[in-house]
Amino acid sequence: MQRGLISCILILSFVSPCLCFTRLNFGLETKESTYNVLDYGANGDGKSDNENAFLSAWNDACGTEGNATLVIPKGNVFMLKNLQLNGPCKANSIHIQLYGDIVAASMDEWGNDKLHLITISNVTSLTIDGGGSIDGNGKTWWEACRDCQRPSILYFYGCKDISVSSLNVANSPGFHVPINCSENLRFSNVNITAPGDSHNTDGFDLWNTKNVVFEDSVISVGDDCIAIKAQCSYINVTRLTCGPGHGISIGSLGVDQNYETAEEIHVKNCTFKGVTNGARIKTWEGAPGYARKISFENIILIDAENPIIIDQHYGTKHPNNNSVSMPVSDITYRGFEGTCAKQKAINLNCTINGCYNITLDQINIVSSDPKKKAQAFTINAHGKVHNVIPHVSGMLE
Ligand SMILES: *[C@@H]1O[C@H](CO)[C@@H](O)[C@H](O)[C@H]1NC(C)=O
Ligand SMILES: *[C@@H]1O[C@H](CO)[C@@H](O)[C@H](O)[C@H]1NC(C)=O
Ligand SMILES: *[C@@H]1O[C@H](CO)[C@@H](O)[C@H](O)[C@H]1NC(C)=O
Ligand SMILES: *[C@@H]1O[C@H](CO)[C@@H](O)[C@H](O)[C@H]1NC(C)=O
Numbered sequence: 239m240q241r242g243l244i245s246c247i248l249i250l251s252f253v254s255p256c257l258c259f260t261r262l263n264f265g266l267e268t269k270e271s272t273y274n275v276l277d278y279g280a281n282g283d284g285k286s287d288n289e290n291a292f293l294s295a296w297n298d299a300c301g302t303e304g305n306a307t308l309v310i311p312k313g314n315v316f317m318l319k320n321l322q323l324n325g326p327c328k329a330n331s332i333h334i335q336l337y338g339d340i341v342a343a344s345m346d347e348w349g350n351d352k353l354h355l356i357t358i359s360n361v362t363s364l365t366i367d368g369g370g371s372i373d374g375n376g377k378t379w380w381e382a383c384r385d386c387q388r389p390s391i392l393y394f395y396g397c398k399d400i401s402v403s404s405l406n407v408a409n410s411p412g413f414h415v416p417i418n419c420s421e422n423l424r425f426s427n428v429n430i431t432a433p434g435d436s437h438n439t440d441g442f443d444l445w446n447t448k449n450v451v452f453e454d455s456v457i458s459v460g461d462d463c464i465a466i467k468a469q470c471s472y473i474n475v476t477r478l479t480c481g482p483g484h485g486i487s488i489g490s491l492g493v494d495q496n497y498e499t500a501e502e503i504h505v506k507n508c509t510f511k512g513v514t515n516g517a518r519i520k521t522w523e524g525a526p527g528y529a530r531k532i533s534f535e536n537i538i539l540i541d542a543e544n545p546i547i548i549d550q551h552y553g554t555k556h557p558n559n560n561s562v563s564m565p566v567s568d569i570t571y572r573g574f575e576g577t578c579a580k581q582k583a584i585n586l587n588c589t590i591n592g593c594y595n596i597t598l599d600q601i602n603i604v605s606s607d608p609k610k611k612a613q614a615f616t617i618n619a620h621g622k623v624h625n626v627i628p629h630v631s632g633m634l635e
């Protein structure tokens with residue numbers, strides 16, 4: 239049966255090579271369609287609002303039969319506010335070539351919808367590259383709108399099979415790249431930059447998302463470099479430099495006593511430089527859920543204030559069970575080397591029901607301040623310690 243099928247295919251391709259080539263040509267011609275925002279009236283003068291031009295170009299790309307390429311050309315600065323690129327798309331895949339620069343309108347030019355500069359929702363199979371940049375013009379917001387709604391730069395919602403590379407994202411009014419309800423994403427060489435004192439300017443934030451790789455990137459912001467929040471799993475962070483910023487945070491989990499989980503998160507070959515926290519796990523007291531199967535390996539520290547920290551008392555007390563937190567287990571810290579800028583080099587601050595199966599292995603953290611001594615604190619933490627400086631005395635079996 240199978241052999242019959244194969245010889246049938248062989249015979250067909252011998253008898254009708256022309257048919258084969260015609261098909262191939264036909265495919266190439268009709269299945270690559272390129273849309274340039276300039277052809278839709280976009281103006282790269284840095285002042286004109288380009289929402290309509292970008293939206294029309296996107297709609298054509300999205301509606302393409304086959305593959306589509308959306309070009310945002312170099313030598314232009316495209317001003318935008320509140321652009322929504324929605325799927326699902328007819329196109330098999332979309333390639334956004336961001337060669338140029340995008341800049342957000344200043345605060346007073348925004349309308350009522352201040353959630354995100356660019357939203358990409360319900361899109362499957364999207365590549366963004368080209369070496370361009372997106373600047374959120376955050377300086378017009380940080381002081382003037384410290385406690386009001388500030389937009390993020392690039393929000394992914396309900397997306398799948400996304401690859402972003404060679405991109406600079408900077409100066410978000412709020413979070414830089416939040417990601418929600420998505421899967422299979424890869425961010426390579428995506429640098430995120432904002433001043434260290436810009437309030438709540440997280441790099442990446444994840445909710446309800448799985449299978450993500452962050453690699454070869456530099457994140458310098460005013461809050462978490464990457465915050466992995468509720469219902470996320472299979473997240474790898476590799477060869478990333480973080481700082482200034484608040485490090486890589488798992489959580490906080492359990493705010494408002496919600497059931498929240500995080501698992502299979504692996505951080506490898508990263509550098510934490512001038513961060514307030516490094517490898518951090520934080521949970522609220524009383525909330526159900528768990529954080530487990532998390533590893534931080536081969537980490538270089540330069541003046542990191544709290545390089546290794548589990549805080550199970552992160553949030554306020556639950557009236558019924560204020561001395562417990564969701565279990566934190568199977569956590570590995572291996573291969574930390576460098577300096578901390580404050581006293582608590584290792585701080586495993588667990589609730590009475592504790593943290594389990596914690597491994598501290600091959601760690602050498604010294605204080606960058608010769609007058610201070612790096613120390614390890616562990617409370618209710620269970621696990622193993624091997625080859626660790628500073629000395630850890632309180633780890634439970
Ligand atoms: C369409 O894009 C997909 C995914 O990027 C790629 O694998 C495929 O080769 C492309 N097809 C054509 C005809 O270019
Ligand atoms: C995305 O898809 C969800 C679920 O199908 C739908 O509820 C939502 O309205 C869509 N969002 C947009 C912006 O299209
Ligand atoms: C990101 O920063 C690194 C280190 O400075 C640099 O080598 C790389 O080219 C930057 N990436 C982009 C997209 O500019
Ligand atoms: C993530 O998506 C869920 C489901 O649509 C929504 O309820 C939630 O508010 C979103 N979270 C954020 C932070 O946008």
Ligand SMILES: *[C@@H]1O[C@H](CO)[C@@H](O)[C@H](O)[C@H]1NC(C)=O
Pocket residue numbers: 451473474504
């Ligand atoms: C993520 O990291 C884990 C543990 O290091 C590894 O087994 C897995 O293959 C990685 N996944 C990807 C997609 O790189």
Ligand SMILES: *[C@@H]1O[C@H](CO)[C@@H](O)[C@H](O)[C@H]1NC(C)=O
Pocket residue numbers: 476477506507536
């Ligand atoms: C991490 O660094 C080590 C030592 O430099 C190297 O052998 C290993 O291949 C690196 N792994 C990754 C995933 O970058």
Ligand SMILES: *[C@@H]1O[C@H](CO)[C@@H](O)[C@H](O)[C@H]1NC(C)=O
Pocket residue numbers: 524525526556558559562563564565
């Ligand atoms: C705390 O109590 C609440 C309500 O009784 C319960 O749902 C939750 O699971 C408890 N949390 C923990 C960590 O035991």
Ligand SMILES: *[C@@H]1O[C@H](CO)[C@@H](O)[C@H](O)[C@H]1NC(C)=O
Pocket residue numbers: 551585587615
């Ligand atoms: C542990 O957390 C408690 C509650 O937030 C706090 O009072 C205590 O100082 C913390 N211990 C350490 C060593 O940081």
Ligand SMILES: *[C@@H]1O[C@H](CO)[C@@H](O)[C@H](O)[C@H]1NC(C)=O
Pocket residue numbers: 531532568569570595
């Ligand atoms: C302890 O953690 C390690 C590393 O995360 C894991 O391989 C092992 O299965 C865990 N052991 C138990 C008893 O949970």
